[in-house]
Every structure is written in structure tokens, then in C-alpha cells.
Amino acid sequence: AQKITQTQPGMFVQEKEAVTLDCTYDTSDPSYGLFWYKQPSSGEMIFLIYQGSYDQQNATEGRYSLNFQKARKSANLVISASQLGDSAMYFCAMRDDLGGSQGNLIFGKGTKLSVKP
């Protein structure tokens, strides 16, 4: 069965430093997608970045990059130059493209990131 694991319940980072949030996944399907979402205290889930299983290069979006290591089944999120506004919950999610799941997402339990001034 598909599964997403985020092993860091909470992380601290100093403002302007880089931080890596870990995500490992488990699937037997060759085609899948990996997502990261940010959830501030307001509750809305904000899409950050996407990586397809067949993408040759790691995805980047501004200060966010996804360190995709397919053989290790990991999809870590790297945030460069942390800002106070980055303090939030971060969720890793996987979309299973096969097996009749119709593109549904499976979420990890999240990592709470706190940025210190």
C-alpha cells in the first residue's frame, strides 16, 4: 500500500538559513507524483512544488527545491534563505497514477517548521 512518512514532527531554523524537511514514500507503481504543501496557522493548504516520478531533474520553485532520490524513495523539501513567514506546517503528499486511485493524494503527518529571528 502507498504510504508517506515524515519523521520530523518539528524543526527549528534560524532566519536566512536553509532547512531540509524529510519525506519518504512507498509505492510499487512506476508512475506517481510527489507534492509539498504549506499550511500556515490560518489552515489553508498552499501548494509549493511538484515532482513527477519520471522527471529527470529536481523541481525548483523560487526558494523551494525538491531533492528527489528515486532509488531511496525520498523527496525532501529544501527551503533556502528561511523567512519568518515560512513558519508553518509542511505536508508531503503522493499521487498514485495507476491502480484506479484516480489521482487521489496520500498525505504524511506533517512537519512543523519554526523560523527563529
Place this chain on the structure above:
Amino acid sequence: DGGITQSPKYLFRKEGQNVTLSCEQNLNHDAMYWYRQDPGQGLRLIYYSQIVNDFQKGDIAEGYSVSREKKESFPLTVTSAQKNPTAFYLCASRAAEETQYFGPGTRLLVL
């Protein structure tokens, strides 16, 4: 502005009462989703709909019902059969290609 709206922001339910959470999108997305989030947890799928007049149960559908009569709307009813409804409910929609986009959420509390 294109987006997903959910109402109300807060909802209170009395024992034995059915309540309905609204979700509307003007993104012209075919697929819509309802998730439940409990404190300190990730999201769990309640129901989803890939097309108008069709929907499927997710992982935790018991005690919930939905309808999809219009492309733009996917309301969720929390029935009296749902014994532990206190949670944060998030609606999402997706275009054909990939990413799910979320609404602002509804927080449901039991009186």
C-alpha cells in the same frame, strides 16, 4: 478572482443534527475532493468526485454524504451517524493534469 471558497468558516453542530459544508470553485476543474484533518494529523480523504453526477467514497466516508449536481459545487453533509465530527474540513479541486488546490477550510465543532 479564480479560486475555491468554503463556507462557513466555523460551524457548530448539535447532537443528532445534520450539517452541510459548502464548497464552490470557479476554476472549471472537473475533480473535487473533501478531506478531514484532525489536530496534529495529515489529511484523510472523505469523498471525491471526478465528474458531475458521480462521486466515490474515500477512506473515511462513514457518517458523511455528498452530491455533485453542478461542476462548481461539491457540498458535504455531516450526518448524525458521524459520532466524532469535530475536525477541520478541507475541500480541493483539480484540473485534468495534476495539482490539487485547496479552499480555506471549515472548522466544525460539536456543542
